[in-house]
Amino acid sequence: MSDLDGGVADHRFPGVDDADVAACLRGEKLYGDDFAADRIAAWFEEEEGAYFRLSVAGGGEYRYGYHALNRACGFRHLPARRFASVLGFGSAFGDEMLPIIDRIGHISIVEPGSGFGVRHMNGVPVTYTKPQPSGRLPFADGAFDLILCLGVLHHIPNVSAVVRELSRCAGTGGYALIREPIISMGDWRRPRPGLTRHERGIPKPILRAMVERAGFTVVREQECMFPLTRRLRPFLQGPVFNSPLAVAIDRALCALPIWSRRYHPTSFLQKLRPAAVYYVLRKD
Numbered sequence: 001m002s003d004l005d006g007g008v009a010d011h012r013f014p015g016v017d018d019a020d021v022a023a024c025l026r027g028e029k030l031y032g033d034d035f036a037a038d039r040i041a042a043w044f045e046e047e048e049g050a051y052f053r054l055s056v057a058g059g060g061e062y063r064y065g066y067h068a069l070n071r072a073c074g075f076r077h078l079p080a081r082r083f084a085s086v087l088g089f090g091s092a093f094g095d096e097m098l099p100i101i102d103r104i105g106h107i108s109i110v111e112p113g114s115g116f117g118v119r120h121m122n123g124v125p126v127t128y129t130k131p132q133p134s135g136r137l138p139f140a141d142g143a144f145d146l147i148l149c150l151g152v153l154h155h156i157p158n159v160s161a162v163v164r165e166l167s168r169c170a171g172t173g174g175y176a177l178i179r180e181p182i183i184s185m186g187d188w189r190r191p192r193p194g195l196t197r198h199e200r201g202i203p204k205p206i207l208r209a210m211v212e213r214a215g216f217t218v219v220r221e222q223e224c225m226f227p228l229t230r231r232l233r234p235f236l237q238g239p240v241f242n243s244p245l246a247v248a249i250d251r252a253l254c255a256l257p258i259w260s261r262r263y264h265p266t267s268f269l270q271k272l273r274p275a276a277v278y279y280v281l282r283k284d
Helices: 018-025 037-047 050-055 067-073 095-103 159-169 204-213 227-235 244-255
Strands: 083-089 104-110 124-129 144-150 170-181 216-224 276-283
Touching: 067 095, 067 170, 067 216, 067 244, 067 276, 083 095, 083 159, 095 104, 095 144, 144 159, 159 170, 159 204, 170 204, 170 216, 204 216, 204 276, 216 244, 227 244
Parallel strands: 083 104, 083 144, 104 124, 144 170
Antiparallel strands: 170 276, 216 276
């Protein structure tokens, strides 16, 4: 085994080729994206509801923690218009919509967790739909003016198929906001505290290629979520990425051209780099 896999025996994912995993840990390919239907279905079944169990059912107080980050990297780069139909892919309770809720006509949320579910947000009607392992979405072509997919794709095996579906469902002139981790998040073959079993980050070159091949135009690409930013938490009164000041500091740190771009780090210094990317996309 290579130094990338650290000699970890693959007890959790039988049948996975060591060379294939090593290529994934180098960021050369995305683990799970080429799985056959049976393996996708098994992944989907295990991951379904996992986020709800971690964030809500685990007993902690649920509070959405990315409003300032979404404003700075996403919403402020959208046109000043009304979005009659908005899709929240994996949007849980739909909290991420709140900063622009007065500009939304209807919200559709695709969410596997049965514990989530609201009928209205500030008077805006909300409809829930469960996803399918295939990634196919039950919406017409061009059905949405805006699509939000924030921190969701890394839970999914067949990411490229889902990105193509999001593009299909985006109307001409519509927009999509996608935020995803672009680091490995550790070796996903062993248990990782606070993470679901299968989630792993998506290498940025692979993610960008996916969205462009799907038919999106990249309006803005912003790296974000530097690991040291969370150290500001004791000085704040709420989640770090709900603070405009913390987000400004985070953006300044991520913009420095000195950090490693190693997908799966093997040293402490390699861990010091932006952990996520935020895309503002347009469907032309």
